Amino acid sequence: MSNVISFYDIPSKTGKPWSGNTWKARYALNYKGIPYKTVWVEYPDIEAAAKQIGAAPTGKRPDGTPLYTCPMIHDPSTNTAVSESLAIAEYLDRQYPDTPRLLPPGTTALQHAFMTVFQPLGGPALQFALPATHRYLTPASEGYFRFHREKAFGKIMETWTPTGPERDVEWAKVKASFNTLDGWLQAGKADGPFFGGKIPCFSDFAVGARLIWYKLIFGEDGEKWKDILTWNEGRWAAYTESLKPYEAVL
Amino acid sequence: MSNVISFYDIPSKTGKPWSGNTWKARYALNYKGIPYKTVWVEYPDIEAAAKQIGAAPTGKRPDGTPLYTCPMIHDPSTNTAVSESLAIAEYLDRQYPDTPRLLPPGTTALQHAFMTVFQPLGGPALQFALPATHRYLTPASEGYFRFHREKAFGKIMETWTPTGPERDVEWAKVKASFNTLDGWLQAGKADGPFFGGKIPCFSDFAVGARLIWYKLIFGEDGEKWKDILTWNEGRWAAYTESLKPYEAVL
Numbered sequence: 448m449s450n451v452i453s454f455y456d457i458p459s460k461t462g463k464p465w466s467g468n469t470w471k472a473r474y475a476l477n478y479k480g481i482p483y484k485t486v487w488v489e490y491p492d493i494e495a496a497a498k499q500i501g502a503a504p505t506g507k508r509p510d511g512t513p514l515y516t517c518p519m520i521h522d523p524s525t526n527t528a529v530s531e532s533l534a535i536a537e538y539l540d541r542q543y544p545d546t547p548r549l550l551p552p553g554t555t556a557l558q559h560a561f562m563t564v565f566q567p568l569g570g571p572a573l574q575f576a577l578p579a580t581h582r583y584l585t586p587a588s589e590g591y592f593r594f595h596r597e598k599a600f601g602k603i604m605e606t607w608t609p610t611g612p613e614r615d616v617e618w619a620k621v622k623a624s625f626n627t628l629d630g631w632l633q634a635g636k637a638d639g640p641f642f643g644g645k646i647p648c649f650s651d652f653a654v655g656a657r658l659i660w661y662k663l664i665f666g667e668d669g670e671k672w673k674d675i676l677t678w679n680e681g682r683w684a685a686y687t688e689s690l691k692p693y694e695a696v697l
Numbered sequence: 698m699s700n701v702i703s704f705y706d707i708p709s710k711t712g713k714p715w716s717g718n719t720w721k722a723r724y725a726l727n728y729k730g731i732p733y734k735t736v737w738v739e740y741p742d743i744e745a746a747a748k749q750i751g752a753a754p755t756g757k758r759p760d761g762t763p764l765y766t767c768p769m770i771h772d773p774s775t776n777t778a779v780s781e782s783l784a785i786a787e788y789l790d791r792q793y794p795d796t797p798r799l800l801p802p803g804t805t806a807l808q809h810a811f812m813t814v815f816q817p818l819g820g821p822a823l824q825f826a827l828p829a830t831h832r833y834l835t836p837a838s839e840g841y842f843r844f845h846r847e848k849a850f851g852k853i854m855e856t857w858t859p860t861g862p863e864r865d866v867e868w869a870k871v872k873a874s875f876n877t878l879d880g881w882l883q884a885g886k887a888d889g890p891f892f893g894g895k896i897p898c899f900s901d902f903a904v905g906a907r908l909i910w911y912k913l914i915f916g917e918d919g920e921k922w923k924d925i926l927t928w929n930e931g932r933w934a935a936y937t938e939s940l941k942p943y944e945a946v947l
Contacts, residue, residue: 541887551803552888552889552894552895553801553804553888553889553893553894553895553896553898554803554804554807554885554888554894555884555885555887555888555894556881556882556884556885556888556891556892557804557807557808557810557811557881557885557892557900558807559880559881559884559885560807560810560811560814560815560881560892561807561810561811563814563877563881564810564813564814565810627813630809631806631807631809631810631813632806634805634806634809635804635805635806635807635809637791637805638802638803638804638805638806639802639803641803641806642806642807642810643803644802644803644804644805644806645802645803646803648803650807
């Protein structure tokens with residue numbers, strides 16, 4: 448095992464990381480400048496990898512059995528495994544106090560509240576994003592991803608994305624979710640462009656992770672991504688640009 | 698007119714302020730130690746008072762006409778009127794930069810997001826709280842309050858509060874809303890007992906205002922308030938206690 452943090456991420460056909468969940472922790476590690484090494488793990492292998500390093504489950508499956516997810520990390524310097532992005536951020540802030548804070552004092556409870564309201568804001572986009580995601584997975588992950596997502600949504604993935612007039616109605620809901628985020632950032636504009644003010648905090652990396660997920664799966668030249676870049680007077684173009692320094696894949 | 702800020706609040710039969718909305722701004726003024734004088738204004742007189750000082754409406758009535766609400770302030774030093782608690786907090790932070798911040802840099806956008814998720818958390822308690830509130834209003838406000846609330850809810854106020862087994866089901870939803878708040882504060886406990894960490898911020902005064910409203914209308918010795926004080930290992934008893942230094946009525 449390496450002597451740096453092992454960071455467990457899910458591969459894609461492109462060879463690039465793509466998950467809107469794992470990117471939160473990757474941004475966090477890069478922002479803090481903590482050395483790490485990516486361990487690529489296919490969906491069907493996440494549970495075994497988690498058990499091997501001792502990472503806790505992050506939820507339950509519909510049948511009540513424990514659910515293991517990426518991101519997760521193993522830090523050899525403390526022999527500690529941590530799963531779930533916010534828990535990873537808290538661990539890194541605590542264990543590496545000389546690095547920039549993801550949860551500055553006086554923002555932890557607020558950022559937890561933010562994540563509670565941010566999570567469902569991603570709902571309307573899932574019908575567009577998940578079927579697109581599916582196309583990027585390697586054969587080893589594809590069947591697993593389809594099986595569990597289709598079980599949860601109750602219909603085959605190819606029928607999820609609306610077309611025709613319904614497509615416009617549903618896409619407008621995605622835009623509305625960004626309007627909500629924009630409203631909060633507008634309100635804080637005297638602080639700076641980020642939820643963290645002049646500098647990003649964990650909540651910004653959660654927003655950035657969602658954006659980079661859309662960018663990858665809708666395609667940099669795709670209509671949907673180009674549409675997003677025009678919203679809220681180009682805020683999301685500037686926002687993604689400003690997080691680029693933290694997009695290394697180590 | 699006085700040479701200190703005029704703070705417009707709604708009176709009650711008890712002679713004490715009671716509104717869960719105006720308390721947010723009262724806490725804010727007290728916390729910052731900014732001199733002010735309460736101007737008591739009955740519900741039917743809010744609109745005229747707002748227009749007199751030039752305070753903007755804060756929303757629209759169902760029929761589309763502008764809605765004027767308390768709290769509002771008029772600051773004679775700048776001849777500025779501000780309505781709505783968060784806007785008042787932002788004005789006070791900006792205008793009185795040497796006083797403790799309600800929205801410390803790097804928390805403004807997060808606190809706006811917090812208020813978006815905090816507001817509907819108060820929903821389940823309204824069926825218990827609004828009819829109780831009604832009993833505290835002066836005759837000048839009571840008819841107005843009843844008319845507009847009953848129009849919005851579609852039934853007479855005396856039938857709102859559930860009884861029997863339904864009461865327990867609905868009261869459990871109130872408890873669940875406090876569990877959510879407690880969860881966020883638990884997550885931030887290393888920062889301190891407040892959403893602001895070691896010291897309160899605007900979001901804490903919003904929580905405190907909701908609590909002090911319940912305390913007044915359910916009664917300090919009432920079953921419901923005593924119930925709340927036992928929840929989340931006594932967090933709300935400690936929390937209300939810690940905000941007592943900011944409860945002056947000037």
